[in-house]
Amino acid sequence: MAQPVLTFTDRGIYCPAGDFFIDPWRPVDRALITHGHADHARPGHRRYLATRAALPVMRHRLGDITAEGIAYGETRRIGDASVSFHPAGHLPGSAQVRVEVGGEVWVVSGDYKTTPDGLCEPFEPVRCHAFITECTFGLPVFEWAPQQAVADEINAWWATNAAAGRVSVLGAYSLGKAQRVLSLVDSGIAPILTHGAVEATNAVLRDQGYALPETHYVTPDLKAKDYPGALVVAPPSALGSPWMRRFGGASSAFASGWMALRGVRRRRAGDRGFVLSDHADWPGLHDAIKATGAERIFPTHGYTDIFARWLNASGWQAQVVPTEFGGAEDESDALIEPEAAS
Ligand SMILES: [Zn+2]
Numbered sequence: 386m387a388q389p390v391l392t393f394t395d396r397g398i399y400c401p402a403g404d405f406f407i408d409p410w411r412p413v414d415r416a417l418i419t420h421g422h423a424d425h426a427r428p429g430h431r432r433y434l435a436t437r438a439a440l441p442v443m444r445h446r447l448g449d450i451t452a453e454g455i456a457y458g459e460t461r462r463i464g465d466a467s468v469s470f471h472p473a474g475h476l477p478g479s480a481q482v483r484v485e486v487g488g489e490v491w492v493v494s495g496d497y498k499t500t501p502d503g504l505c506e507p508f509e510p511v512r513c514h515a516f517i518t519e520c521t522f523g524l525p526v527f528e529w530a531p532q533q534a535v536a537d538e539i540n541a542w543w544a545t546n547a548a549a550g551r552v553s554v555l556g557a558y559s560l561g562k563a564q565r566v567l568s569l570v571d572s573g574i575a576p577i578l579t580h581g582a583v584e585a586t587n588a589v590l591r592d593q594g595y596a597l598p599e600t601h602y603v604t605p606d607l608k609a610k611d612y613p614g615a616l617v618v619a620p621p622s623a624l625g626s627p628w629m630r631r632f633g634g635a636s637s638a639f640a641s642g643w644m645a646l647r648g649v650r651r652r653r654a655g656d657r658g659f660v661l662s663d664h665a666d667w668p669g670l671h672d673a674i675k676a677t678g679a680e681r682i683f684p685t686h687g688y689t690d691i692f693a694r695w696l697n698a699s700g701w702q703a704q705v706v707p708t709e710f711g712g713a714e715d716e717s718d719a720l721i722e723p724e725a726a727s
């Protein structure tokens with residue numbers, strides 16, 4: 386029997402025909418990277434290949450790497466494999482990786498979101514025989530409201546605080562979620578301030594031409610009273626930290642898919658929780674899987690066991706693949722036991 390197109394090793398997803406890895410978690414010679422989040426784009430590889438749109442953020446985060454950019458949809462031959470990158474809709478520059486060997490096609494989804502958000506390149510389904518899919522939110526309880534409805538909720542919360550003379554601090558991961566939030570809010574309400582981690586990423590993405598509203602970086606000597614009713618976008622770790630003190634009695638909130646769970650909302654949200662995710666919800670995962678036409682599905686990070694069981698019962702051949710994705714800056718870090726997800 387011929388070798389599988391992709392195999393699962395202790396260093397990550399590997400293509401024997403092309404001798405490369407996809408999003409490996411230990412240093413390798415050649416790494417194809419789906420997107421810039423730290424659990425996918427790790428340091429230490431000898432050579433990187435990623436979309437041209439993903440590279441600036443990767444360089445910003447990883448420093449001086451040997452990296453090559455590829456356009457979405459462009460095919461490249463690596464050994465006996467043909468590879469191409471296709472939009473994953475997760476954040477600016479994010480991609481799924483298509484690998485074809487001897488006429489057999491496998492796709493690695495990376496992290497993905499199927500509904501367009503107006504900021505990043507919209508998700509594109511790719512036909513394949515086997516699909517390696519994330520399933521961070523692979524439970525029926527996760528079904529996202531339309532993006533505009535969430536934007537309206539955030540704007541209403543901010544406007545109410547601004548009218549009461551309060552600052553609003555919104556926790557959002559510095560790459561992806563923060564820029565999505567910025568692209569959704571009504572910048573006419575009051576000024577927008579950003580934590581340094583968010584602003585550094587904004588600067589990289591603005592340089593690439595992604596449209597973001599005007600923001601003011603919170604320097605140590607910034608006076609909150611000069612920005613009455615401001616919205617502050619900061620990484621979740623800044624919420625409740627001493628950094629927050631400068632904003633006085635601010636209202637705080639958190640934007641994440643996990644806010645769909647009441648228990649998490651109580652523990653993490655500050656005053657408010659907005660259900661906004663850069664991952665596919667339960668219907669999105671199904672739509673994406675159906676659209677690939679794949680017979681074999683490999684669920685990775687998320688509710689893999691439950692999701693694989695459901696796939697197997699629904700006519701697919703599903704097999705869980707343990708991975709080391711998930712980390713301190715993506716929603717995949719906050720995995721909740723299914724019991725809590727009722
Ligand atoms: Zn991610």
Ligand SMILES: [Zn+2]
Pocket residue numbers: 422424425496710711715717
């Ligand atoms: Zn991830």
